[in-house]
Amino acid sequence: MTTDKTWGKKILRDMLLIRNFEETADKLTLRGKVPGGMHNSSGQEAVAVGVMSALDPKDVIATTHRSHHHTIAKGMPVDIVMAELFTKATGCSGGRGASMHLADVENGHFGGNGIVGAGVGIAMGAAMGIKQMGHKKVAVGFVGDGGMNTGRTWEAVNMAVIYKLPFILIVDNNQYAVETFVERVTGGNDIAKRGAGFGLPSYTIDGQDVEEVHRYTKEARERALAGEGPSFINALTYRYYGHNVGEKGQYRTQEEIADWRSHRDPIDRFSAKLISEGALSQGEYEEMIASVAKEIEAAVDFAEKSPLPDVSTILDGVDSGLLGVRK
Amino acid sequence: MTTDKTWGKKILRDMLLIRNFEETADKLTLRGKVPGGMHNSSGQEAVAVGVMSALDPKDVIATTHRSHHHTIAKGMPVDIVMAELFTKATGCSGGRGASMHLADVENGHFGGNGIVGAGVGIAMGAAMGIKQMGHKKVAVGFVGDGGMNTGRTWEAVNMAVIYKLPFILIVDNNQYAVETFVERVTGGNDIAKRGAGFGLPSYTIDGQDVEEVHRYTKEARERALAGEGPSFINALTYRYYGHNVGEKGQYRTQEEIADWRSHRDPIDRFSAKLISEGALSQGEYEEMIASVAKEIEAAVDFAEKSPLPDVSTILDGVDSGLLGVRK
Amino acid sequence: MSTTTPTAQQNPTYSEAFQSGVREEMKRNEHIFILGTDLVERGGHFAQVKGIAQEFGQDRVKDSPISEAAMVAAGLGSAMYGCHPIIDLNFIDFSLGAMDEIVNQAAKIRFMFNRPVPIVIRATSGVALGGAHHCNSLESLFAHTAGLSVAVPSRAYDVKGLIKTALRTPDPVVFLMHKKLSGVRGEIGDENTLIPFGSANVVKAGKDAAIITYGYTTVTAQKAAQTLAEQGIDVEIIDLRTLYPLDTDTINETVQRFGRVVVADEAPMFGSITAEIAATASEANFKYLKGPIVRIGGARAPLSANPQMSEAAIPSVAGIVDAVKKVMSY
Amino acid sequence: MSTTTPTAQQNPTYSEAFQSGVREEMKRNEHIFILGTDLVERGGHFAQVKGIAQEFGQDRVKDSPISEAAMVAAGLGSAMYGCHPIIDLNFIDFSLGAMDEIVNQAAKIRFMFNRPVPIVIRATSGVALGGAHHCNSLESLFAHTAGLSVAVPSRAYDVKGLIKTALRTPDPVVFLMHKKLSGVRGEIGDENTLIPFGSANVVKAGKDAAIITYGYTTVTAQKAAQTLAEQGIDVEIIDLRTLYPLDTDTINETVQRFGRVVVADEAPMFGSITAEIAATASEANFKYLKGPIVRIGGARAPLSANPQMSEAAIPSVAGIVDAVKKVMSY
Ligand SMILES: Cc1ncc(C[n+]2csc(CCOP(=O)(O)OP(=O)(O)O)c2C)c(N)n1
Ligand SMILES: Cc1ncc(C[n+]2csc(CCOP(=O)(O)OP(=O)(O)O)c2C)c(N)n1
Ligand SMILES: [Mg+2]
Ligand SMILES: [Mg+2]
Numbered sequence A, B: 001m002t003t004d005k006t007w008g009k010k011i012l013r014d015m016l017l018i019r020n021f022e023e024t025a026d027k028l029t030l031r032g033k034v035p036g037g038m039h040n041s042s043g044q045e046a047v048a049v050g051v052m053s054a055l056d057p058k059d060v061i062a063t064t065h066r067s068h069h070h071t072i073a074k075g076m077p078v079d080i081v082m083a084e085l086f087t088k089a090t091g092c093s094g095g096r097g098a099s100m101h102l103a104d105v106e107n108g109h110f111g112g113n114g115i116v117g118a119g120v121g122i123a124m125g126a127a128m129g130i131k132q133m134g135h136k137k138v139a140v141g142f143v144g145d146g147g148m149n150t151g152r153t154w155e156a157v158n159m160a161v162i163y164k165l166p167f168i169l170i171v172d173n174n175q176y177a178v179e180t181f182v183e184r185v186t187g188g189n190d191i192a193k194r195g196a197g198f199g200l201p202s203y204t205i206d207g208q209d210v211e212e213v214h215r216y217t218k219e220a221r222e223r224a225l226a227g228e229g230p231s232f233i234n235a236l237t238y239r240y241y242g243h244n245v246g247e248k249g250q251y252r253t254q255e256e257i258a259d260w261r262s263h264r265d266p267i268d269r270f271s272a273k274l275i276s277e278g279a280l281s282q283g284e285y286e287e288m289i290a291s292v293a294k295e296i297e298a299a300v301d302f303a304e305k306s307p308l309p310d311v312s313t314i315l316d317g318v319d320s321g322l323l324g325v326r327k
Numbered sequence C, D: 001m002s003t004t005t006p007t008a009q010q011n012p013t014y015s016e017a018f019q020s021g022v023r024e025e026m027k028r029n030e031h032i033f034i035l036g037t038d039l040v041e042r043g044g045h046f047a048q049v050k051g052i053a054q055e056f057g058q059d060r061v062k063d064s065p066i067s068e069a070a071m072v073a074a075g076l077g078s079a080m081y082g083c084h085p086i087i088d089l090n091f092i093d094f095s096l097g098a099m100d101e102i103v104n105q106a107a108k109i110r111f112m113f114n115r116p117v118p119i120v121i122r123a124t125s126g127v128a129l130g131g132a133h134h135c136n137s138l139e140s141l142f143a144h145t146a147g148l149s150v151a152v153p154s155r156a157y158d159v160k161g162l163i164k165t166a167l168r169t170p171d172p173v174v175f176l177m178h179k180k181l182s183g184v185r186g187e188i189g190d191e192n193t194l195i196p197f198g199s200a201n202v203v204k205a206g207k208d209a210a211i212i213t214y215g216y217t218t219v220t221a222q223k224a225a226q227t228l229a230e231q232g233i234d235v236e237i238i239d240l241r242t243l244y245p246l247d248t249d250t251i252n253e254t255v256q257r258f259g260r261v262v263v264a265d266e267a268p269m270f271g272s273i274t275a276e277i278a279a280t281a282s283e284a285n286f287k288y289l290k291g292p293i294v295r296i297g298g299a300r301a302p303l304s305a306n307p308q309m310s311e312a313a314i315p316s317v318a319g320i321v322d323a324v325k326k327v328m329s330y
Helices: A005-030 A045-053 A068-074 A078-085 A118-133 A151-162 A191-197 A210-225 A254-263 A266-276 A282-305 B005-030 B045-053 B068-074 B078-085 B118-133 B151-162 B191-197 B210-225 B254-263 B266-276 B282-305 C014-028 C052-056 C068-081 C092-106 C109-113 C139-144 C156-166 C217-230 C248-258 C273-284 C307-312 C317-328 D014-028 D052-056 D068-081 D092-106 D109-113 D139-144 D156-166 D217-230 D248-258 D273-284 D307-312 D317-328
Strands: A060-062 A139-144 A167-173 A202-206 A231-236 B060-062 B139-144 B167-173 B202-206 B231-236 C032-036 C061-063 C084-091 C120-125 C149-151 C173-178 C201-204 C209-213 C235-239 C242-244 C261-268 C294-298 D032-036 D061-063 D084-091 D120-125 D149-151 D173-178 D201-204 D209-213 D235-239 D242-244 D261-268 D294-298
Touching: A005 A045, A005 A068, A005 A078, A005 A210, A005 A266, A005 A282, A045 A068, A045 A167, A045 A210, A045 A266, A060 A118, A068 A078, A078 A282, A118 A139, A118 A151, A118 A167, A118 C068, A118 C092, A151 A167, A151 B151, A151 C068, A167 A191, A167 A210, A191 A202, A191 A231, A191 B191, A202 A210, A210 A231, A210 A266, A266 A282, B005 B045, B005 B068, B005 B078, B005 B210, B005 B266, B005 B282, B045 B068, B045 B167, B045 B210, B045 B266, B060 B118, B068 B078, B078 B282, B118 B139, B118 B151, B118 B167, B118 D068, B118 D092, B151 B167, B151 D068, B167 B191, B167 B210, B191 B202, B191 B231, B202 B210, B210 B231, B210 B266, B266 B282, C014 C032, C014 C052, C014 C156, C014 C173, C032 C068, C052 C061, C068 C084, C068 C092, C084 C092, C092 C120, C092 C173, C092 D092, C139 C149, C139 C173, C139 C242, C139 C273, C139 D139, C149 C156, C156 C173, C201 C217, C209 C217, C209 C248, C209 C317, C217 C235, C217 C261, C217 C317, C235 C248, C248 C261, C248 C273, C261 C273, C261 C317, C273 C294, C273 D273, C273 D294, C294 C317, C294 D273, D014 D032, D014 D052, D014 D156, D014 D173, D032 D068, D052 D061, D068 D084, D068 D092, D084 D092, D092 D120, D092 D173, D139 D149, D139 D173, D139 D242, D139 D273, D149 D156, D156 D173, D201 D217, D209 D217, D209 D248, D209 D317, D217 D235, D217 D261, D217 D317, D235 D248, D248 D261, D248 D273, D261 D273, D261 D317, D273 D294, D294 D317
Parallel strands: A060 A139, A139 A167, A167 A231, A202 A231, B060 B139, B139 B167, B167 B231, B202 B231, C032 C061, C032 C084, C084 C120, C120 C173, C149 C173, C209 C235, C209 C261, C261 C294, D032 D061, D032 D084, D084 D120, D120 D173, D149 D173, D209 D235, D209 D261, D261 D294
Antiparallel strands: C149 C242, C201 C235, D149 D242, D201 D235
């Protein structure tokens, strides 16, 4: 199927923006600019953009420790994301969160998370809230392959099924949890089959094909809005860098990485498709790359120049104080 | 297949012993003899006896809040069980545990549990211990249908699969968790399918047929001993009484209970089979019933006459004191 | 501190007082719902929500699978979305299966993301029958966690007044109801009686010494006060009602007034909230102390199912009497 | 109390000291095994088991799925069976997903079933980078739980000596290693150097006042001592090394000797273990006190990822100096 030209360009640009963000932030992390480090999602752009492009901006997501790509795809300006990585006052969490705790609850981003699997439950809960209020929205929970072995994930999945919640679970399955290959720790080695066992439509899809991701998400969203309950999508993808910035493990071969990069890169694949379909010219593509680079440069500049949070605020916002006397 | 006569009588007697124990203990509970109350397993005898008869006495089990049947089938003398229900010093846990915390770790009974699903993890751990030590044994974890929605259950199942542990999970599926019908809260409504999703041989079997339970357990045990890893057995059964003694909920019909009692009772079915096969005479059966009654009477007597634990021991055994200075 | 006498309204049980408060608030706020096991038909293990499903429908009272982590997560996510869920965990012991959701998530989200998390986590607590897995006293753990407030009512009036406050406040509250008090009757306030958190209640005025306590130990302390009265000692009893926020004004004022203070509860004493109270009150009011603040609490041991052993592990009337005599001896 | 100076052996890091102790004990006891995430190749997040899988094989060092509840359950069941597992939870924050297994099960089984549960639950702890989900100080919660012991070593020597003791004792131990100390080098003991739990270490003798502390705050306290020395105040520093059992002899003796005592840690102060120490020590040694025991601790707030905010939330050198000056003012 040919891709809509305008849509395709937007999708491609989003993926490029994420890729540039990640590669830039990685270097900045190595230079000590990102307190606590970060988890680079390069290679996984199609999952984030494919999902988010099928959602309404008001839909809710909750995600993981590796969430820059989801956050940017969800629409958070890259300068705000970068500022948060720098733990600056202008970051989305005022510098309290850094890389793992990006959020914008008001706009449906219910947060990255330091705890594997926790975002699944939060998104399921948001879906319960959506249903309680009778709204026409969905909530999407992202989780890694590693999070498939965490009990809380399956409790949340089950609850979504029995209450028919407008919930979509996306496994951003990059095949490794830190240095642990998914097949070594995943009984049965068929993640979608686990989902099926809990009674929801479950698919394993090509997470490097942004249109496939988009399509499955869109269908899941339609089922959810029609009151048919949750869906489970296991998107196969790959991360090009180490688990965290600076990690150089021996747990996978350089050939494996090179193979994914050169044959299945989601940006290369999609740009090639757009170009071959005449939806994009080489010149336009180069312009796009340049414009993305400029946007990221500006973001870095913004982050650099932003003020640090005021340390006198460390007790602010722990609670509302409305419950009673606070001393 | 015809049943071995000696074996059949032993099996039948075990089931009768459990039934009489439960009905007796139920009445004693209503008379205030069992602090904290108890969970009656009447109706579920075939699961306990079918499983245990396929195990070696040295195999390990860990179980749930509803565990009299497992405990008696595992071989604990009924007087010790009854004394524990009475929280007497002579009980298996010295009166510290009562109905929910029956155990005899030395003899492979790793305990009932007050926490839904916890026994699964403990048995999985025991299986890991067995494997570490190179022993030829298995560990069996019992769990209810309600425990199928607890995350810890699936974490343990997964771990058993990936390490190929000699572990068998038995769902003592009586179809209700307190007053909640299994179908209302179990996404997908196919428990064995969940097991299959985690990659272990998974079966739904007739838990009212003691020979079927025995056969599936035996095969699972053989696989485990052959190094083939764990198995998952969902045994359909039914409890005749309320969740806890005294409970009279409206969540199921009297007809449903009567139907299970009159058409699928595991004792009636198995005794009828033995009688029809000529392995047991009516007279022998009546004698058996009488001898069981006498045994239980003696157990009650033992429990009644046993001393209470010494309250001055409440600090004993919390830890070994060997770590260092204790004050 | 408050010394309001409950205004007569009816004489419901402690559990019914919870129902009453929840009902009123559910009428006021359509976004309140309740999630927990066996709530619809059974009304919960302690009848705490009996009849509410019938009145408000199963959209607002939901029977849950046995999935404590998911229950709290459901509450958390829906609270972030704008609901005000009551997550009924039945026994607080079961919260151990949802600790990440409570401590890492619900408690921290306002601080991290500037988003209110109006969630009530209700459970029974305290030492009663049931043994080691049904008698944990986890209140000090929750009180220690920044972002959580902890209610520990000891009578019907406070149950109702505190749950109403909790349900009008955009913060996570751990609401602990003592099992042994479930059936105790008492007066309750009306629709507008809200008890602020952090306001202790003077259960009994006295002039010689004070006992600061909460939950079921309030009852034990009252019995001890009778025995002490017979011996000519007039003891004041402060029921904290909430452990966070603590009513430090009342605590300080009490310590300053008497200089002879016992702090009592039934949690294992090592590391219990009584340590926080004694340490902070000693530090702030040292010069008023006639002698050290004396603590009395539970044994450092799991609870036994045997009732005599279980009883022996928590403060008795005699134990509290002795503690008060000790502070009287200064 | 012990004042043993470490005997020179080598100069490994705090993490390597752990390796050293574990290696020696694994040779001694074939039933010790280690279970946790990313241990085999990576050697754990803090290199705490680097090379051990290569030496002892993957039967004894196992890479786990991300299943904290099952990890502890595996440890628990196998410990009941006769093994002595080390469950490596990486960050103690992740123990919140295994609380039932730790608090309801591992801690209680000896008491309930008269069966030893020799299990070590190891994790890094303390405030460092990483923010709200990687900086929880949960030690007071574990110390409050009957049946658990808690080690909080502050230097290589203690890491090795304490892990060796833990691995020879049939009880559950929560072994907390401070992230900020991982790379700090120091001498360690030899194969036979075991440090009993409940024996504090006098890090620095002094004559004017005492600071009782543990973990990373021991380092901050030492810096404060330098500043104080410049101002003519000679402070003694006690490193508790374990929080349960507590070395109450040393604590009492210290309080009695100085009458001027600061208790410090970096956990949120409300309800921290410092409250237990201050309350119990005040009660036991009241007449020796020249003024109240002063506590200093962490803010009641989640930790921020921003390093300045995170720093500001825990005791600073200046804060400890002020606290000591306060007790010196009595
Ligand atoms: C409950 C919990 N356990 C362990 C960790 C440590 N940890 C952080 S990320 C990670 C790997 C996660 O793998 P996966 O879910 O596949 O996500 P990915 O990193 O591949 O995106 C681990 C083990 C954690 N954050 N939370
Ligand atoms: C973690 C946890 N949650 C809730 C409970 C309360 N509870 C005790 S038994 C029970 C029902 C269990 O149902 P099932 O697993 O089917 O076992 P059955 O009672 O039918 O044998 C519940 C909810 C508990 N003990 N532990
Ligand atoms: Mg992964
Ligand atoms: Mg059941």
